[in-house]
Amino acid sequence: MAFLGIFEFAKFRFNSYHFQIDFKSNFFMQYEGVLRKMQTEIGNPIQYYMVFENDFLNVNQVLGKALEINFIKFQCLNCGNDRPIFRQGFCKTCFYEIPSAGDWIMRPELSTAHLDKEDRDLEYEKKVQLQPHIVYLANSSNIKVGVTRKTQIPTRWIDQGAHEAIEIVEVPNRYLAGITEVALKDHIGDKTNWRKMLTNNVEDENLVEWRNKLKQYIPEEAQAYYIADNTETNLEFPVLKYPEKVKSLNLTKTPNYKGILKGIKGQYFIFEDNTVFNVRSNEGYYISLQIS
Incomplete structure (x- = not known):
């Protein structure tokens, strides 16, 4: 196993997915991009998709896995600039100027x-x-x-x-x-x-x-x-376990979070530790998402 001692990590891309292997632990996938409202498909249960610029993820397939979310910067959904998001994924200037707001x-x-x-x-x-x-x-x-x-x-x-x-x-x-x-x-x-x-x-x-x-x-x-x-x-939502109480994840206050995904309802991720994350209210946040 000398090979693994020299090469501890490997990265590669297949179709839309970014993969990384840590030979000392486990295989994981990583995505990076600006958050937008999850796309959905009617079904039993409903299917959820996170869509990035060049990638997409069927979130149902990672229920029960660990998700690590890292906030990197802002990216206004209209102008694309790194400005604080004001409302609906837009910076303050765009929010007060564009017709869609x-x-x-x-x-x-x-x-x-x-x-x-x-x-x-x-x-x-x-x-x-x-x-x-x-x-x-x-x-x-x-x-x-x-x-x-x-x-x-x-x-x-x-x-x-x-x-x-x-x-x-x-x-x-x-x-x-x-x-x-x-x-x-x-x-x-x-x-x-x-x-x-x-x-x-x-x-x-x-x-x-x-x-x-x-x-x-x-x-x-x-x-x-x-x-x-x-x-x-x-409508039936893909939830393995509902929380008894909820605490909301705020990426500006907690820019790094890791938890086990237990469900998706509305536009929310539900995690094992009762943390919930509203993808819709964080539109315009540029993140990295690691799944292991």
Whole structure:
């Protein structure tokens, strides 16, 4: 075994994966790149993918393995510069300038493209706002109302960690969806308790009954778009063990972390020591990820 005494490490690349062998320990994989929202694929359970510039990882395949996360720098998802991330993966300058971070993103009732009125970039706003949108009920920690583009169903529900969801109305633009959500928020919540969602301290609800009960509160402009005959969708997440309590990993305070991955729910990693890591809220963070 003199060969191993001389060459203790070997690195190589095969397809999209970076591999390293430490001959004194075990084989491991390493990835490096800027964090973005995990891509998902419906299934039983849901499949999760981390997508980097030249690599991708099916996260389900590393459940039960040790993940080491190292924060290297910031990389704004718009300009690419190493500037502190302000919100939604963007630096402060980009957040206040680019059309994809306008106020109507978080508050769809502020949408104005249907009036041919520009916020930051009318062409972009027409492309996003003037397409079918869904107002829905989702149960992740409790029942909540939400809005998303039709093309984002069921992705939006998965990202929120909802184990069941149902569509209420399908409208032709974001504005109508927004005013419907505002009206329904007077009678049902619009927030998720992420701690409750991650500990799986949730109860099943009859979403068809809730949908029918809320129908009377839909604004007149959206009443014609009410969906009266659909059923709820149920979602299964890849979790080996739910934590009893959760502690959130903050990469700016803890730039290096290692733990055993026990589950994925919403956009969260769940680790054996009850640490949870929200990939979505850390978009724009450039990291290295080692799996062993």
